[in-house]
Amino acid sequence: MIEAKDLVKRYGPHTAVDHATFKIERGEIVGFLGPNGAGKTTTMNMLTGYLSSTEGTVTVDGMNILEHPLEVKRRIGYLPENPPLYPEMTVREYLQFAGEIKKVPKQELSKRIDEVMWKVGITDVMGRLVKNLSKGYKQRVGLAQAMIGKPDILILDEPTAGLDPKQILEIRQLIKELGKTHTVILSSHILPEVSAVCKRILIINQGKIVADDTPENLAKRLLGGSHLLLRIDGTPQQVEATLQKVPDVKKLSFKESQERGTVEVVVESDKDKDIRRDISKALGSAGLPILMMRSLDMTLEEIFLHLTTKEEEVAKV
Amino acid sequence: MMAILKRELKSYFLTPMGYIYMGFFLLVAGVFFTFGNLITRSSQYTGFLGGILFIYLFAVPLLTMRLFSEEKRQRTDQLLLTSPISIPEVVLGKFLAAFTVYLITLAITVMYAIVVGVYGDLSFWETLGAYIGFIFLGASYISVGVFVSAGTENQLTSALVSFFSLLMIWLIDPISNSLPVDLVAGIIFASLLVIALCAYIYINTKNFYITVAVFLLGAIVITAAYFIDKVVFIGFMRKFFSWFSLNKRYENFSMGLLKVDSLVYYLTFTGLFLFLTVRLMEKQRWV
Numbered sequence: 001m002i003e004a005k006d007l008v009k010r011y012g013p014h015t016a017v018d019h020a021t022f023k024i025e026r027g028e029i030v031g032f033l034g035p036n037g038a039g040k041t042t043t044m045n046m047l048t049g050y051l052s053s054t055e056g057t058v059t060v061d062g063m064n065i066l067e068h069p070l071e072v073k074r075r076i077g078y079l080p081e082n083p084p085l086y087p088e089m090t091v092r093e094y095l096q097f098a099g100e101i102k103k104v105p106k107q108e109l110s111k112r113i114d115e116v117m118w119k120v121g122i123t124d125v126m127g128r129l130v131k132n133l134s135k136g137y138k139q140r141v142g143l144a145q146a147m148i149g150k151p152d153i154l155i156l157d158e159p160t161a162g163l164d165p166k167q168i169l170e171i172r173q174l175i176k177e178l179g180k181t182h183t184v185i186l187s188s189h190i191l192p193e194v195s196a197v198c199k200r201i202l203i204i205n206q207g208k209i210v211a212d213d214t215p216e217n218l219a220k221r222l223l224g225g226s227h228l229l230l231r232i233d234g235t236p237q238q239v240e241a242t243l244q245k246v247p248d249v250k251k252l253s254f255k256e257s258q259e260r261g262t263v264e265v266v267v268e269s270d271k272d273k274d275i276r277r278d279i280s281k282a283l284g285s286a287g288l289p290i291l292m293m294r295s296l297d298m299t300l301e302e303i304f305l306h307l308t309t310k311e312e313e314v315a316k317v
Numbered sequence: 318m319m320a321i322l323k324r325e326l327k328s329y330f331l332t333p334m335g336y337i338y339m340g341f342f343l344l345v346a347g348v349f350f351t352f353g354n355l356i357t358r359s360s361q362y363t364g365f366l367g368g369i370l371f372i373y374l375f376a377v378p379l380l381t382m383r384l385f386s387e388e389k390r391q392r393t394d395q396l397l398l399t400s401p402i403s404i405p406e407v408v409l410g411k412f413l414a415a416f417t418v419y420l421i422t423l424a425i426t427v428m429y430a431i432v433v434g435v436y437g438d439l440s441f442w443e444t445l446g447a448y449i450g451f452i453f454l455g456a457s458y459i460s461v462g463v464f465v466s467a468g469t470e471n472q473l474t475s476a477l478v479s480f481f482s483l484l485m486i487w488l489i490d491p492i493s494n495s496l497p498v499d500l501v502a503g504i505i506f507a508s509l510l511v512i513a514l515c516a517y518i519y520i521n522t523k524n525f526y527i528t529v530a531v532f533l534l535g536a537i538v539i540t541a542a543y544f545i546d547k548v549v550f551i552g553f554m555r556k557f558f559s560w561f562s563l564n565k566r567y568e569n570f571s572m573g574l575l576k577v578d579s580l581v582y583y584l585t586f587t588g589l590f591l592f593l594t595v596r597l598m599e600k601q602r603w604v
Contacts, residue, residue, distance in 0.1 A: 084395045097323075100320035
C-alpha cells in the first residue's frame with residue numbers, strides 16, 4: 001500500500017535519512033521508534049509529500065508521490081508533530097477549511113465534520129477558538145483534520161507528545177480504534193506507547209532502519225534464542241548433568257546465586273522451542289526442586305537501547 | 318483555490334491585520350484628501366491619487382507580510398502542502414485574498430471622487446484611468462509582497478523586505494536616469510548580466526557544460542548584436558532597470574491614457590512574481 005525505496009534525505013553534509021526501505025500493507029499499525037533526531041519526522045514528511053527526498057521513491061498504491069502528488073495526498077491524512085492549526089478560527093471553521101482543501105464533496109462536508117468531531121470527541125468545543133483550547137484538544141482537532149478527507153492511511157507524528165497520562169490513554173485508544181479501518185503509521189520515542197498500539201515496529205536510528213519486526217519477534221531475534229533463568233536447589237554438578245540430558249538445550253551458563261545452597265543457571269534453547277516442561281520433569285525426577293523459573297526475553301526497552309546505543313558506549317557504562 | 322481565498326479573507330478580519338491595513342490606508346488617504354482637496358478647495362483629484370501611490374509603499378507590505386510567513390511559523394504550511402491541492406492554487410488563492418482587501422479599500426476612496434464630482438470639477442476620464450491603473454499597479458505591488466512573504470518565516474522581516482523592495486522599485490526611475498548610456502557601458506552591463514546568469518545556473522545545477530554553453534551563447538548574442546546593430550546597447554542599462562519601474566507606466570493612466578502595453582506589462586510583472594513564488598515554495602521542499 002505504501003512503499004519507501006532507498007529513501008535518502010540530506011541537509012548539506014548531514015544525512016537525516018539514510019536509505020530507508022520498507023513496505024507497509026493495508027490495515028497495518030506500524031510504529032516508527034527512535035531517539036529524538038533519528039529521522040522519524042523527516043521520513044514522515046517525505047511519505048506525506050511535505051518534503052522531497054534527495055534520493056529514492058515513495059509510492060502509494062503503486063503511484064509515485066512526485067508523479068501523482070494530488071492522488072497520493074488524497075489517500076493520506078497527516079498529523080504533524082505540532083498540529084497545523086489556525087489559532088484565529090473556531091474548531092468548526094477550521095475543519096470546514098480542512099475538508100475543503102482535502103476535496104470533500106460540498107454536500108457531504110457538514111455531515112463529515114460532525115462525524116469526525118464525534119469520533120475524536122471534540123463536539124463540545126466546536127464553537128471555541130482554536131487558540132483557547134488545551135493541548136489535548138488541539139491534538140484531537142489535528143487528528144480530526146487528518147481524518148476528514150477519509151484517507152486510507154493515517155500518518156501521526158508523536159501523537160501523544162505533551163499530553164497528560166489520561167489524555168495519552170484516550171488518544172491511544174482512539175488510534176487503536178482507527179487502526180481497524182485505516183493503515184496507521186505513528187512515531188514515538190516512547191517504547192510502551194509503540195508496543196501498546198502497534199503490531200509492527202520499525203526502529204530508526206541515525207537515519208537508518210535498524211530493525212523491522214513485531215515487538216515479540218524483535219525480542220526473540222535479539223537474543224538469538226529463548227533464554228530461561230532457573231534457580232535450583234542443588235549443586236552445579238548435579239544440575240549440569242541433569243540439564244544436559246534434556247533435548248534442545250544448547251548452552252548452560254551458571255551464575256552466582258543469592259540464596260545459599262542453590263544454583264542459578266541460564267538455559268539457552270532453540271528459538272521456537274518451549275522446553276520449560278521438559279526441564280521441569282527432568283529436574284523433578286532427579287530430585288532437584290526448581291525454586292524459580294523466568295523467561296529472559298528482552299523487554300522492548302532493552303532492545304531499543306541495544307539497537308540504538310553503540311557497543312563502546314555500553315562498555316563505558 | 319476558493320477554500321484558500323475564503324480562509325485568507327476571513328483571516329484578515331479575524332486577526333487585526335485587515336483592520337490595521339484598512340485603518341492605516343484610509344486614515345492617511347483621508348488626511349491627504351482633507352488637506353489636499355477639502356481645505357484648499359481644490360478639484361485636483363489626480364493629484365490626490367498620486368499621493369495615494371505613496372501610501373501603498375507602506376501599506377502593501379502590511380497586507381502581504383502575513384500570507385506565507387505566518388503559515389510557516391505556525392507550521393500550517395504542512396497542512397497545505399500535504400493536502401490534495403497544488404502550490405499554484407495556494408499562491409493564487411492568497412494573492413487574490415490580498416488583492417480583494419486591496420480593492421475593497423480602494424473602492425472606499427471612490428467616495429472622495431464623488432465628493433469632488435458633486436462640489437467641484439472632477440475630470441472623469443483621468444480619474445477613471447487612474448483607478449484602472451491602481452487596480453493593475455496594486456496587483457504588481459502585492460505580487461512582490463507575496464513573493465517576499467514566501468521567502469521569510471517572520472512577519473516583521475517579511476514586511477521590511479517588502480517595503481525595501483517596493484522602495485527600490487520606486488527609486489529605479491531617479492537612479493536609472495543617472496546611469497551611463499554609452500555603448501561601452503551597455504556592453505559591459507550586458508556581459509555582467511550573462512555572467513550573473515551563468516553563476517546562477519552553475520550554483521543551481523552544478524553542471525559545468527551547461528554553464529559554459531550558456532556563457533558562449535551569451536557571448537555570441539552580444540557580439541552578434543554589436544555587429545548587427547550597435548544602437549541596442551546605447552542606454553541598455555537604463556532600459557533594463559526601467560523595466561522594473563512600476564510607477565512610470567502608471568503616469569499614463571492618470572493622464573487618462575489607457576495603454577494596452579502598460580496593462581500587459583503589469584499583468585506580466587504580476588504573473589512573473591507569482592510564478593517565482595510557486596518556484597520558491599517548490600524549491601523549499603528540496604532543501
